[in-house]
Amino acid sequence: MSQPKAPKIEFPCDYVIKVIGNAAPDFTEFVVEVVEQHAPGISETDITVNDSSKGRFSSVQLKIVATGEAQLKALFKDLKASGRVHMVL
Numbered sequence: 001m002s003q004p005k006a007p008k009i010e011f012p013c014d015y016v017i018k019v020i021g022n023a024a025p026d027f028t029e030f031v032v033e034v035v036e037q038h039a040p041g042i043s044e045t046d047i048t049v050n051d052s053s054k055g056r057f058s059s060v061q062l063k064i065v066a067t068g069e070a071q072l073k074a075l076f077k078d079l080k081a082s083g084r085v086h087m088v089l
Helices: 029-038 067-080
Strands: 013-022 047-051 057-066 086-087
Touching: 013 029, 013 067, 029 047, 029 057, 029 067, 067 086
Parallel strands: none
Antiparallel strands: 013 057, 013 086, 047 057
């Protein structure tokens, strides 16, 4: 039996990413700065920030306009390369 194919994403589209890293006063700014390089035009209303219950980690959720697979791969790579990001979902 063959595996079902993942649904194909039609670009451009609204795309939500969640970035998790160590909590720091500038973590949200850092994430937004990196994301802006790949997907400019993020508004304040497209950003949600949550801290973990013990305050060690922070998760930043952003809604961007994704233009293609290459954009998303480059964005994920830059976020992870920083050393500040644990996970990008």
